[in-house]
Amino acid sequence: MSSHSLLKWGIRFYITLFFLYLFTPLIIMSAATFNDSRFPTISPWRGTTLKWFEELWNDSGMWQALGNSAIIAAGVLLVAVPIGVACALFLSTYRGNGKNFLYGLMLSPLLTPGVIIGISTLIFWRSLGVSGGIFLTVIAQTTFIAAYVMLMILARLQRFDRTLENAAFSLGASHFQVFRRILLPYLMPAILSAAVIAFLQSFENYNTTLFVKGHDTTLTIYIASKVRTGLTPAVNALGLILILITILFAAVYELKRRHEARQAQVDPETASEPLSR
Structure with missing residues (x-):
């Protein structure tokens, strides 16, 4: 295997590790939202539940x-x-x-x-x-x-x-x-x-x-106080909702950017049509 191939595979391996390091905590946090456990964890798995979203909805202090x-x-x-x-x-x-x-x-x-x-x-x-x-x-x-x-x-x-x-x-x-x-x-x-x-x-x-x-x-102060008094997966539910909202806005922005890029490519062609006739 050539040095160029080794370098390419090394870069791919590093990028994979980077994204695993970046997203693994978020995936674990999101999964813990659905675990029927009083403490936010995925092990042991005590059953799938949606009650933490209900607890979040009823937590007036957090809102x-x-x-x-x-x-x-x-x-x-x-x-x-x-x-x-x-x-x-x-x-x-x-x-x-x-x-x-x-x-x-x-x-x-x-x-x-x-x-x-x-x-x-x-x-x-x-x-x-x-x-x-x-x-x-x-x-x-x-x-x-x-x-x-x-x-x-x-x-x-x-x-x-x-x-x-x-x-x-x-x-x-x-x-x-x-x-x-x-x-x-x-x-x-x-x-x-x-x-x-x-x-x-x-x-x-x-x-x-x-x-x-x-x-x-504020929300950060409230969550910090929850860590001292007793953290529940309701905080994970809030984090999951914020992540989904962020992904939604990012997707909308990316779609808008691509649409504007396509429009920018079409407009010059449209403007040049009368000149070519």
């Missing part, structure tokens, strides 16, 4: 925590995305001497432990009379999630052709018109991706949220 997490994630999305886009646009056009310093300053929340962000946010806002809760959680999470958004928008801006802006300005377009008709449509895929990342980062956050949540429990 309230899920609602709080969704509200916080939506709030973080609405705040972090505009801030991240604004920071990226500023850094992409700023030519001053302090650009590297500003870039490092905007990235510093990513290098700061979430515990420190949570504690410092709580201390600062408490001195202003604001107690912990949903509002403070949104503020604390936005501190570092906006930096993720900024990085994604900056990566998109690095491939932007600035001559399009210059041509628009030469034709008399205002800055707002250039942004709305040229820059914003170009950035929209990155903005949508950043919005999804911001929502998921907020939804799964634990360290920062633990210190600023106040009396409003």
Whole structure:
């Protein structure tokens, strides 16, 4: 067997191990949802049941925590995305001497432990009379999630052709018109991706949220408390539902992307038909 074949089989073996490592815990967690056992496990198998979905449906505390997490994630999305886009646009056009310093300053929340962000946010806002809760959680999470958004928008801006802006300005377009008709449509895929990342980062956050949540429990905090008081497969049922929802959205996005790719291939052919006659 040649070295090229060995390398190819080695890569395939590594990829197989990687996907097994990635998906095996999810498969085991999903299977434990249907096991008639008080503890989330697949061994020993005590029979197939759907009662954990019923227990999940009747768990008002978990649904309230899920609602709080969704509200916080939506709030973080609405705040972090505009801030991240604004920071990226500023850094992409700023030519001053302090650009590297500003870039490092905007990235510093990513290098700061979430515990420190949570504690410092709580201390600062408490001195202003604001107690912990949903509002403070949104503020604390936005501190570092906006930096993720900024990085994604900056990566998109690095491939932007600035001559399009210059041509628009030469034709008399205002800055707002250039942004709305040229820059914003170009950035929209990155903005949508950043919005999804911001929502998921907020939804799964634990360290920062633990210190600023106040009396409003989020899903991650609620599940962590369940680990101490007694975890049941109802949590697995919730995880399975979230996985299925994620797969559904990913499938819809992929179908939409393929449809747009086919449309992009058809449109040039359609446009060239009158010229060929």
